[in-house]
Amino acid sequence: MRNMRDEQTQRYMIQVERPQEKLDMQKIAALLEPLDIRLDPDYGPINVNPKLGRYIVRGSATEAAREKAEQIEGVRFFRDAKVAPTKQ
Secondary structure (H helix, E strand, C coil): CCCHHHCCCEEEEEEEECCCCCCCHHHHHHHHHHHCCEECCCCCCEEEECCCCEEEEEEEECHHHHHHHCCCCCEEEEECCCCCCCCC
């Protein structure tokens, strides 16, 4: 089995949707870290839609790990683009 360090990782914003459930970083880590998703402990979870139970965290993953995690209902990945100030 290949290690995550052997493959190129990408940074992502990860959406976890769990209606009727209050999530914290420990619950999200229990869901994603077994799949080799590394979470940023300094970012999130941010509840972006309380009605839907939608939370956002930041993490990194290989393409294979992302594909596995996206098979979990309510989990979606979005590339985390680096943002820099524009020159004026």
